[in-house]
Amino acid sequence: MTPPLLEVRGVRKEFPGVVALDEMHLDLNAGEVLAVVGENGAGKSTLMKILSGIYQPDAGEVRIDGEEVRVGDPKHALELGISIIHQEFNLIPDLTVAQNVFVGREPRRAGLFLDHGALVAMTRELLDRLHLPLDPNAQVGRLTVAQQQMVEIVKALSQDARVLIMDEPTAALNDAEVEVLHGLIRRFRAGGAGALGRAPSSAPDGNTAGGAGALGRAPSSAPDGNTDSGTGVIYISHRLEELKAISDRITVIRDGRFVDTLTTAEASLADVITRMVGRELPPAGAAATPEVPATGRPVLSVRGLSTKALLRDVGFDLHEGEILGFAGLMGAGRTEVARAVVGADPTTSGTIELHGRTVRIPDPATAARLGIGYLSEDRKQLGLIVEQTVAENIALSSLARSFQTAGFVRRRSIASRAASAIQDLRIKTPSLGALVRNLSGGNQQKVVIAKWLVRDCEVLIFDEPTRGIDVGAKEEIYRLVRELAARGKAIIVISSELPEVLRLSHRVVVMSEGRVTGRLEAEDATQESIMHLATLRRSPEAGSP
Amino acid sequence: MTPTVRGRLQQLLASAGLVVIFAFFAIADSNFLNYGNVTNILFSTVVIGTLALGTTAVIIAGGIDLSIGTGMALCAVVSGVLIVNSGLPVPLGVLGAILFGGLIGLVNGLNVAVLKLPPFIATLAMMMVAQGLALVLSHSAPIYFSDHPGYSDISIGSLIPGSGFPNAVLVLALVAVVAGVLLNTTVLGRYTYAIGSNEDATALSGIAVRRWKIVIYVIGGLFTGLAGVMISARLGSAQPATGLGYELQAIAAVVIGGTSLSGGKGSIIGTLIGALIISVLNNGLQIMSIPQEWQNVILGVVILLAVYADQARKRTA
Amino acid sequence: MTPTVRGRLQQLLASAGLVVIFAFFAIADSNFLNYGNVTNILFSTVVIGTLALGTTAVIIAGGIDLSIGTGMALCAVVSGVLIVNSGLPVPLGVLGAILFGGLIGLVNGLNVAVLKLPPFIATLAMMMVAQGLALVLSHSAPIYFSDHPGYSDISIGSLIPGSGFPNAVLVLALVAVVAGVLLNTTVLGRYTYAIGSNEDATALSGIAVRRWKIVIYVIGGLFTGLAGVMISARLGSAQPATGLGYELQAIAAVVIGGTSLSGGKGSIIGTLIGALIISVLNNGLQIMSIPQEWQNVILGVVILLAVYADQARKRTA
Amino acid sequence: GCGSGGGNNGQPYIAIVSKGFQHQFWQAVKRGAEQEAAKQGVRISFEGPATEADVEAQVTMLTNAIGKSPTAIAIAALDSRAVAPILRQAQTNKIPVVAFDSGVDSDIPVTTASTNNKAAAAEAAKHLAESLGGTGKVGLVVHDQTSKSGTDRRDGFVEWMRTNAPGIQLLQPQYGGGDQAKSADITKAMIAANPDIKGIYGANEGSAIGVLKGVQESGVQGIKIVGFDSGKAQVDAVASGQMLGAITQNPVGMGEEVVRAAIKASKGESQPKVIDTGFFWYDSKNVESPQIKDVLYQ
């Protein structure tokens, strides 16, 4: 009986003030997809960072094909055939998609010179094969989160790895895109990266050298022999429903400890959740959205909103106490609507009315002053100041409003307010003074939410609010959002998770290609009706109004 | 860590280097460690120190200000024009010079925050403009305050009678406290760190980044103006051609003090220590009559070592 | 956009400013636009241009090098010591000086990449050290190449007989091409942009960031060495005391050319244009015999406008 | 009270603070001072700021010099009034002071070993005007527009021309900071703007060499160049006739005088209030003559 492809035995990792992992076990067999689940801060990413050579374990060992290995650094991990998609992206914003995918493995002429043509050809070939609508020459820094996630995936798949680690690859994707990804994973599991296609025969001679090198087999990467013994995928996700679809087995961890490994076919979601949280949870979707109060007059009405880049004649009304869902495919323009409304991006036309009064919103500061808050989908770049403390981040938006006297900061009131927010949202942090950088992804997301809860705006725009947040915490956040609505706040929820939109929204606005293609009342809103509107393409004659 | 805590930490770390250097000279040369010479060191720190303090916030906010050197000269000239040429009373002239510094800062701030010019370019241009204007306003000749003895007392006079302890040092101490309070205890301070650490996130948090940036540059400018007063008071004259090169020394003091040029990190205490390290080295090497060409070499190496030691500890800390 | 494309774009944008300025002077003063004067402008761009080209990659990689000015002086002295004092044949001496520049770059690279010192500090220290060593090696006296006429020809000689077109300009053109090729078509260039854009991500992609950073600083140093040769060849002597301030002009040229001091963006063509903007302005203002104090003011304002125009277009582009 | 700085085993110690230290002129002064010090068996230190604009740096150096409690101090003040307060401090500390290069308007210095820059510049103007027959365009490249040496050498030249050579048309003075390359570029621009220019004056070594290079590089023939100070390049150019001539002061002699005066002052011996170290015009005819040879530095 051959040893597992990858084994983790009794791994321990400690950070100042936190034991992230202790007595951690895990084994991944060739040809399987192993799901790893656990609450926010359970230790998933830390484990993966150990496997990919970013952290060194304090104790325990890692085995590949039964042989113990010490993964020294990321380069070494790649050489061992381990490639990873990090929860927080590691892309190079000023480079193009193609340059990012093959960074470190560029097709070369004479060893030193870049073969630009081959690079683009290879990338295009790859993208086509993966059915991904990305331009190889697009600058990554200008892509949306979802698009960047795709680039990460392509990059990892192209590395011709034996062990492919995906840390919440679908957090920013919608169902359609998730489907594409699952297809890829199945093919990968079946036959390794090779199965994703041979080198494009069309490719210039320059790079046929590295046959699979077209798919980026690093010169240093594992010998061909490896792929024979098969490949495996470690798949981390908080979208438990998708585990059924993609995983063979599920390893559950809690508070940095191994809990159990279940065979997906035999396990029920309830089993998984109980093991994750160590207690029973109320069945999902229990609490239904309260009705919009009859008084509901429009708080925010947007008319004819257009931007240079994408938006065309977008309009909608948002009422007091209403939760308005925004649905659409990647790049549909939902984030841009939000950014335009709060003045983060310039608009070419359109009016915004607040309580019936037309307002000019040149920048987010004005928006906030008018009581409109925007919670960005990109927590690392646009949501948080990761080099500062949890307390500082939570207080940032409200400093001038709630935490100062005569310009002097009131530290104590910040501390107490932040502490209560940390309680409400169950943010797992060693202390108020911990740097946000050191929090787990999901807990970072919670900090962003806390920041805006403290600011207590009248209109709140949540863009992918539950990105990377575990099931238990999701319910918490849904509850909070409903409470806010009940208190008369007007709320927009942009989400790529249709179930989320469906469960939260009183009404749903569906967008496609920068236009509003439909507005649905809660009762008419179904997966089907939404996907139909979301995929409506602009008919040639129907130009912009 | 809150800015304060971070500040305190850096203080301890950076100061280690200073202490070592100071101790070395104290042992190496009997003329180094005495009231007179220590006073000299503090006194010679005043101008660079004032500039460095003012530009610390600018750098923490992710900017840079190359105009502080020649800007200082321009403010000195303005002070001369107001007091000597226009016969304004000294206090008003001083106020005018400081406010003029604020004006320079305002222009820098507008260029950076509104026109979105790279701080390096915006302030480099201002550096040239200020240099030119200083010469124009003064007709390329020093302006002497000889008939206003009170003016020199701002720097070389002594409030503590008989102590021979120059007011300039008191002024430096005062502005250091002001700068420290601003940066560590006020909303402005918080925003300064936030902007320097992640400007986009700060803006999306509903903070008027543009306005605060302008404020930060204006405050820096006020310090430049004060530095102009202090140097002209020390020299008893406004020297239109001095100033070029001061910006580099001031920025060096800030960076030696542990403030990062990429923004978001830094402290006032660190800057003070950085400035002191430079002037202690200059003084000590001259006291020991090291040949001047070697002074540069040693200065460079020691600064390198000091910063390296500082960093090494931070990493272990 | 690929760096190349971006480069081309920036070229067009930045060049607009240059064209306008050039056209203005051509119209304003009949003595400006003629073969002789245009040659003068190109010739006067050589030294700053060479330094700027070399330091462009360093800045794109997110670093900075303050030691290029005095480092240049030191390399000039080394060239003098080798050729004049040690009697080495000119080509060997030149090679030695250039390699010595590489050595300076190596030390900077090690301090930045291995000791993880802030580039500003590491190279500031090197600036001081180089200044001192230049004086020490030359015994604080210029070294004259009078007995080696061949040496001056490197700069003021003319390969194109009778054209009166100085070799120095050809050298500048050559190194510009080399720098452009390195940055746009080689792996080194790609990693330079990658490191400057996101160092951590680059490292996580399995690239030996540390090694490449050192390489980048070394190459920058080689350019410094060449600049040292070019200036001493022009002057027929190695001047140990010159160099200070050249670094600022070179960096200014780079930034005016659209390279971002925060790294990741920039182009060689941009740097060339930036350097030309400066020297065209200097030359034009002197030709029009504007009083010099005003020249500074105008220089500052025009640079501001040029960069602003450049940016405005980029935004709309 | 002498600490270690005050001279080990009682050897007298003279602290010299000059206007600069990198430039050849000051290096020559330093050489003279060192020679004399060796002869007299005294210890000296010689320091000066990086540029002649750096008044504050000089004041600090002077302060530190007093801190070393030397037997005497010699100062070449960049701005005589800026150093006055510290000289008073020296007086209270009973440290005798001698001034050199340019005077200090204060009665504290026992004596001043200096040379008259204005008169020297006028001499240069005179020779240039003569060789041009009193007509034609003349340009000035000066090292500095605010320092005393810079303004004196500019004004001395300009004033003589104004009063004695009405036919000479003077151009805007340009300032190259004494940087040879920059001065050369300025010169070329000057020539391009004034093709009919007849003569150019460089107000210190760096400026003079810059002018020389500029004229050579521009390839224009027959422009008369007069310079200031010496240095190998300038001396060669004068000898070979590429330069009409130049003014040299006597830096080495000045250095010697300074030390001698300082020693006398420390012993309280009486000496004249002013020691004129003089200046000389040298050209291809007299450059080889002994009395010129030994006031030139190479």
Ligand SMILES: Nc1ncnc2c1ncn2[C@@H]1O[C@H](COP(=O)(O)OP(=O)(O)OP(=O)(O)O)[C@@H](O)[C@H]1O
């Ligand atoms: N660099 C670090 N320094 C200090 N603590 C850390 C660091 N990295 C992680 N931690 C802590 O280790 C614990 C595990 O974090 P980890 O990121 O592995 O959680 P996770 O399972 O990935 O959670 P999520 O589902 O939210 O991504 C958390 O409590 C986190 O605060």
Ligand SMILES: Nc1ncnc2c1ncn2[C@@H]1O[C@H](COP(=O)(O)OP(=O)(O)OP(=O)(O)O)[C@@H](O)[C@H]1O
């Ligand atoms: N910050 C940004 N900078 C540049 N372009 C952007 C930015 N945000 C969005 N875009 C562009 O706008 C288009 C719409 O992106 P947006 O994020 O609004 O879509 P979305 O509906 O929010 O989908 P998702 O956010 O899931 O990608 C994308 O094609 C992207 O190229």
Ligand SMILES: [Mg+2]
């Ligand atoms: Mg995680």
Ligand SMILES: [Mg+2]
């Ligand atoms: Mg979005």
